[in-house]
Amino acid sequence: MTIRALTKLLLTLSAASILLAGCQSGDTAAPTAPGGTGETPAPVEQPVTTQPAAYFSPLTGEPLEAPMQNRPLAVMINNAPAARPQSGLQSADIVYEVLAEGGITRLVAIYQSAVNTAKIGPVRSIRPYLIDLGESYHGVLVHAGGSTDAYAIIQSLNKEDLDEISNAGAYFWRDKSRKAPHNLYSSGDKLRAAAEKRGYSLLDSEVPAYTFRKEDDVPQGEPASKVEIKFLLDSYHVSYIYNAKTREYERFVGKKAHKDKDSGTQLSAENIVILGADHQILDKVGRLSVDLSSGGKAVMLQRGRVIEGQWIRAKNDVIRFVKDGAEVPFYPGKTYFSIVPNSPGFDSHITITK
Template sequence: MHEPSFHRGQCCLLVLLLSLSLITAACTQATTVNYQEKSDKPTQEEMIIPEQETSDPLQVLAPFTGLAAQEQAIQQRPIAVMVNNYKAARPQSGLSYADVLIEVLAEGGISRLVAIYQSQNQYAGSIGPVRSIRPYLIELGESYKAVLVHAGGSPDGYRILQQQHKPYLDEISNAGSYFWRDKSRRAPHNLYTSLTRLEQGIAKKKYKLTEAIPVMSFSVEGMSEHTALAYTTEAASKITIALLKNSELVEYQYDANRGNYIRYVAGKQHVDKENQEALRAVNVLAVEAKHQVLDKAGRLSVDVVTGGKAIWFRNGRAAFGNWVRQAGGPIQFQVEGKVIPLHPGITHIMIVPSLEAKESHVKWSE
């Protein structure tokens, strides 16, 4: 026997009302992050998926990329190489094999790159050109528990390395045999090394081969959500970053086909000399840090400890929050006091003096 159509209509109405009430409750609980003045750029609300444990006990995730890796490959201690970013040093070698690439000012509007190598330690090619170190570069490298690799340094940098007995390989003072000069380039833009030689140097110096490596927070695709946090994003397919007004512009353009950003410098793709491929990043973090000029040589102090405003670019969109270093670990992105998992893949961190709109260090568009 069929039910009367009147009762079926009542059931449908009740289901509809119940669904609307649940949607209304969910929207009421969502939190929107307000980072700056409202703009005319298209926005949308998304959900942040907290870090998840992998359900596959045999799968090992690399600590600085969140990508699947061999357990043996991720037990090795990280290596942080100070790489020359002057225009005469480009294209550099080996940057596309770094798990994390950090760019920060050195002197005279010229930046330094800190390349963190950990999970891709099968790379056997050249790395460089290698350049000098500064106290804040030491701080950045040590945040990954890395052995520091450089050629020279500021007086304050050497003082920290020697008095605090840091693990470092310096071409000038203690590890010259683990570097070489490329005669096809002019000094000082021609000093190179490799992971194989650096591993030999680490063993020779009797530095720890393994370390309690800090694990960055990454989302795991396909895992269930819980304690999700709502946040507002803007379209950001093209990013323009000026570390200083007189510095070369860095651009990131989103490649929707591959789900990552292609890096450009001075209007050209930033290419790795070893494989002739453009540098790419799944996550681009623009972080604000206090910069102070210390002397007539233009040496800087950069506060890479305290934290501050941050913009996270991924999937062609920008999210707004803050950066934080928990227990002295790597820079991570935070919203409403919660560390937010990055997307698995390579991360580029751009350290700028300000993220205020009037300073215009960082711009983006659809």
Template sequence: MNKLSWFILMCLVCGTVVLASIIIRQSNQSSEAVRKPIDIPTLSQESVGIKQDAVDQKKESKTLLTGVKTETLMKNRPFMVMVNNHPSARPQSGLSSADIIYEILAEGEITRLLAIFQSEEVQGSIGPVRSIRPYFIDLAMSYDAIPIHAGGSPDAYNILSNQSIQSLDEITNAGPFFWRESFRKAPHNLYTSFKNIEEGIDKKGYRNQIHEKSIYTFLLNKSNDIGERVSLFNVTFLIEDYKVTYQYDANSNKYLRSINGVPHVDMNNNEQLTASNVVVLGTDHKVLDNEGRLQVKLMDSGPALLYQNGIMKKVEWKRDQINTPIRLYEQGQEIAFVPGKIHFLIVPTKPTFEAHITY
């Protein structure tokens, strides 16, 4: 091969190598472009977590005192109205909207109803409103509830004053937020309303935000707890012919309340009062004076009956700290309530606790 031919051959070889190198390099660059992730804006884990928490919170929001799921969670502080339960005061107004009702003796062998409101706005009036007692204040404070009343015993006024308890009293500090109706005679005709109470709380500058996220634990599903099936039971306090009855309705899983065989209804809507949980508990009652004023022991522990899901359970009530509510226990474990309204009926332990309940 002559020198010219050799030179031409070498040029062809070098050109082929260079061309192959360029092709390989372009191919690699193309592959890298394919493998490179596309730069798409994404939400951080923290942002996703916040959004998910918001969804979960909306999905799982429950009312403070009844554990009922809701999408319109009210954050107002509870208030407790002292409601007259004399026969001349029935039917009362607003009770069907109460989250929790306590029935407890005042003097004179007639009970008083302490109605705690928080989860829903009452449509219509609330009452008739009556006076307050020291153990009523104790129960109100156990739920961080503002007491709503008309007057009170001397001991109750001392407690309200000495402890600077925020309350709305028709007689001393909140008269304009109450009114009297003409269709009943005093003292069975004093009323207020949800709107008036809210305005009174705002006018007085009281705190109106809840402290606690929950008060009790609630069952997620209908429980199959072991107990005695009881569909109807009666409770008497002191007067034999004054009998409160609860009838279990399996369709609604609620207990319907009657007094002396007559449905106990709310005058606002003519609906019979119902509860998903009824608690009858016994404790010591002591007469303090000639007026028949009582001292009712609400600390320590004692016997109780819990009615829920058509079943009666013998349990124990306990309360060992001020500003905490009465709780129920079985074999040392706190009992959960069925989501819904709760009625507590507090009876004396004399002659015996059991003597006040029949079924």
């Protein structure tokens, strides 16, 4: 064989070797399946999994990114007809309605989640059982005056309070569009500034927590599209009507929607608890003693249904709704409590419509 022929043979073998190596590498296109186009199939999207929240609000059950450590404010809210509509109630986590003297009712609004509510009020005076309600949530008590007995408790036991009359007047203001005493207001920022100036702690990681259902839990109980609550006077007749779209009970006073003065939003809550307590008249003015410890009959409305049960109160705890000895969970959101007299009978104060 000539040199020229040998060289040609070697070049041919070398080219064949390179071609074979390329065919064995991972860079070659995948073989086309019978009937296929030869294109690489698109990647299958994996379902997105949502991590459950690590923290929840102790009073509303709503998810949080960090532990809730705000100390609540417990504000006494005027509920006289001349004080309506009020401001800031839609920002409260919990609202209590309870009788004061003369057949009127007062509201105790518990603010923990919304620390900077722009306007809260009108603010009104305090009573011993309202102190009890506010402190059950570890709240700083916010009021304008009070009964003799309430002042005696606050002063003798060094309660942490913000009183427009005695110790925090600079942190309240009067709305000139309304007549006194139905025109006294404050704000979340002002009240917390007042508490800080008086040396009260604004942090509390031990606020009693409620138990809560999951949002998609099936509601229990009998159908209840509406509940009417009668205290003593017609001007304080309250009703809650269920809105299936929002899954909340909307509040009415008389036949009118009870709205926030500034936003125009109708007040509503996910959970309504009505409980009976023993009331005792103390004096000629009609001041009351209300038993908030002994427990008794109660009903709870949520998601268009009503559950009959009882309320209980352990020492240093909040009022809780139970059935067959176990606490019934709330749905996440706001809760309104109505405390009615046991006399002439708990059932005489409520009317439930299916």
